[in-house]
Amino acid sequence: MAIAAVAVIAAPAPAVAAPKEKKEVDCTQVKCLALTFDDGPSKYAGKLLDILKKHDAKATFFLQGQYVKSRPSFVKRMVKEGHGIGNHSYSHPDFTKADAGKIRSEIKKTNDAIKKAAGVEPKLLRPPYGLSDLQVSDIAAEFGMPIVLWTGGSRDWESRDVEKIKKQTMSVVKGDAIILMHDWVKQTVDAMPAIIKTLQRNGYHLVTVDDIIKHQDLKPGDAFPLPEGWEN
Numbered sequence: 001m002a003i004a005a006v007a008v009i010a011a012p013a014p015a016v017a018a019p020k021e022k023k024e025v026d027c028t029q030v031k032c033l034a035l036t037f038d039d040g041p042s043k044y045a046g047k048l049l050d051i052l053k054k055h056d057a058k059a060t061f062f063l064q065g066q067y068v069k070s071r072p073s074f075v076k077r078m079v080k081e082g083h084g085i086g087n088h089s090y091s092h093p094d095f096t097k098a099d100a101g102k103i104r105s106e107i108k109k110t111n112d113a114i115k116k117a118a119g120v121e122p123k124l125l126r127p128p129y130g131l132s133d134l135q136v137s138d139i140a141a142e143f144g145m146p147i148v149l150w151t152g153g154s155r156d157w158e159s160r161d162v163e164k165i166k167k168q169t170m171s172v173v174k175g176d177a178i179i180l181m182h183d184w185v186k187q188t189v190d191a192m193p194a195i196i197k198t199l200q201r202n203g204y205h206l207v208t209v210d211d212i213i214k215h216q217d218l219k220p221g222d223a224f225p226l227p228e229g230w231e232n
């Protein structure tokens with residue numbers, strides 16, 4: 001106890017000086033990684049947010065409008081606690097099989113729901129299943145949004161197993177990785193404390209997708225990372 005007390009007194013600045021939410025991380029100078037959670041907010045989002053907060057980790061949530069509407073308080077909390085928010089459609093149709101009107105309405109309804117829930121407009125689009133084509137890219141451009149996919153996935157929806165999720169996630173870890181996960185997979189949320197601790201021990205700063213793509217000069221409709229055979 002005495003040692004802890006001395007450490008606190010010796011700290012140069014009190015913890016309250018800079019709000020954690022505003023902390024800037026320069027990913028050109030330090031190792032960065034973005035955890036992304038699709039399809040939510042799920043019923044486990046509150047527990048996940050608690051874990052992220054405890055470990056001072058940021059994430060990005062690609063939300064479905066239908067769940068933004070049913071669980072708006074989680075979205076509000078995500079924004080308040082400094083996480084990134086993206087649009088993942090309203091009801092998760094395959095955009096490459098939908099007509100332009102349907103795609104526009106899926107994007108718009110979700111943007112509106114997020115705005116209503118948390119007062120912000122999402123700037124990134126991740127189409128359902130990560131499936132995109134020229135039409136999707138053109139419509140994303142109309143909305144002023146780049147398309148953000150992922151560099152590696154946890155395959156959590158497939159395994160639904162804490163140990164396998166940890167192992168698969170660590171196998172796709174690299175600098176500036178954007179990792180796909182799902183907050184509706186309970187085992188993902190259960191695996192998060194161990195995954196975050198391992199990443200932080202390995203020197204990774206867990207940041208939002210915005211921090212990773214900041215230096216990419218993406219224009220509306222551009223995709224990152226580029227799917228095979230694509231050019232922006």
Ligand SMILES: [Zn+2]
Nearest residue numbers: 038039128129
């Ligand atoms: Zn999805």
